[in-house]
Amino acid sequence: MNSIVVNLMQVRQRIELAALAAKREPEEIELLAVSKTFPASAIEEAMHAGQSAFGENYVQEAVEKITQLAKLRPWLIWHFIGPLQSNKTKEVAEHFDWVHSVDRLKIAERLSAQRGEFPNLPELQLCVQVNVSDEDSKSGIPLSEAEALCDSITQLPNIILRGLMAIPAPSSDLAEQRKAFSQVQDCFKHIQTTRLIDPKYQFFDTLSMGMSDDLEAAIAQGSTIVRVGTAIFGKRDKISQ
Numbered sequence: 001m002n003s004i005v006v007n008l009m010q011v012r013q014r015i016e017l018a019a020l021a022a023k024r025e026p027e028e029i030e031l032l033a034v035s036k037t038f039p040a041s042a043i044e045e046a047m048h049a050g051q052s053a054f055g056e057n058y059v060q061e062a063v064e065k066i067t068q069l070a071k072l073r074p075w076l077i078w079h080f081i082g083p084l085q086s087n088k089t090k091e092v093a094e095h096f097d098w099v100h101s102v103d104r105l106k107i108a109e110r111l112s113a114q115r116g117e118f119p120n121l122p123e124l125q126l127c128v129q130v131n132v133s134d135e136d137s138k139s140g141i142p143l144s145e146a147e148a149l150c151d152s153i154t155q156l157p158n159i160i161l162r163g164l165m166a167i168p169a170p171s172s173d174l175a176e177q178r179k180a181f182s183q184v185q186d187c188f189k190h191i192q193t194t195r196l197i198d199p200k201y202q203f204f205d206t207l208s209m210g211m212s213d214d215l216e217a218a219i220a221q222g223s224t225i226v227r228v229g230t231a232i233f234g235k236r237d238k239i240s241q
Contacts, residue, residue, distance in 0.1 A: 004042060005049045007232045008033075011215075015226065018219040029219055032079055032208075034229030036061065037236040040068040046232065047075060055100075055227050057082030059091050066095050081165070081208075081227060083139040090114045098125040100165040100208050100227075103141045105152050112156035124159045127208050130187065132180050133169035140166070143187050150191055154200035163206030163224070164188050170213070177217035181209050185222045 011031060019026040035043050036057040043054055043065065052075060056062035059080070066078060079098040084107055092099060093114035102108050108126060115124045128149055131140030141149055146164065153161045164187065168180035188207050195201035210218025212231040219226065229236065 002045060003234070004045045004232060007234075008046060008049050008051060011228050011231050014215060014231075015219065018216040021216075022220045024219065028224060030225045032081075032225050032227045033232050034081065034211075034227050035065070035233065036082070036229065038233045040065045042233055043069060043076075044072065047072060053077045053079060055079040055081040055229070059084075059088040063091055063095050086110060090117075093124060094118055094121075096124070097122075098127070098162070100127040101129045101139060102126050102149075102153070103129045103131075103139050105149060108149075108153045108156060108159065112159045115158040125162045125203075126153060126159050127163050127165040127206055128153065128161070129165045129167075130184060132166045132184050138167060143183060146187055147191055150204075154198075160203050161201070162203055163208065164191075165208035167211070168214075172213075174217055177214045178221055181214075181218050181221035181223070184209060188222070 015029050015031060016026040019029055030053060031051065032053045032055045033046050033051050034055040054076060056078065062080065069076060078096045079100060080092050080096045081100045084092060084099065084101050086106065089107060089110040093111050099111060111124055115121065128146055129140040130143050130146050131138050132143060150161055164184055166184045168177065171177050185207065192204060195204065206225060207223050208225040208227065209223040210226040212228050215226040215228065
């Protein structure tokens, strides 16, 4: 049995145990395999082990892999999870199913307009990225501005607002991890509660939080998508685009 298959089994077990510890159903949490910097062959191995959702950070690299795996497209769901520049939005609008890293209205507007250029494609699923730890080195909108940005995004065609995404500052302390995720969860619940009867928020159901080192804390605070790369594919080399 190859390492990717074994690693997937172990990560799924971690998700199940974390869900049960939080008194949640494991089926509530989706595993997103972060395949950035790894070849298309690694994605194919993971797919044959039952994994369908894959996350990519770099547009050019991702589009190359999506093209290589075109024959498998019906069985794969592609999530863009990295910082997104304006000049890259058209490629993302054309090739991806989800975008987790929308942190300003301009990006959402471009994705909306450009997705409309491909009428054969379904609406693009979007998450607003929040910078919960106020780190200068990270993308994301302040939590205090998330609600207003969400309201603006719901007015746009060809896209569906699904929820919030966050990457808190790294910490080895479980309590600190949970504290950061709790702030995002509170913001998410506030938006859900105050927009309960608004049909434009009917699909607002996603908290994209948690990675290889902190998925347990994220699941304890309501995460519905955990983004795991290293624990599945191994350590990666950094690339630049």
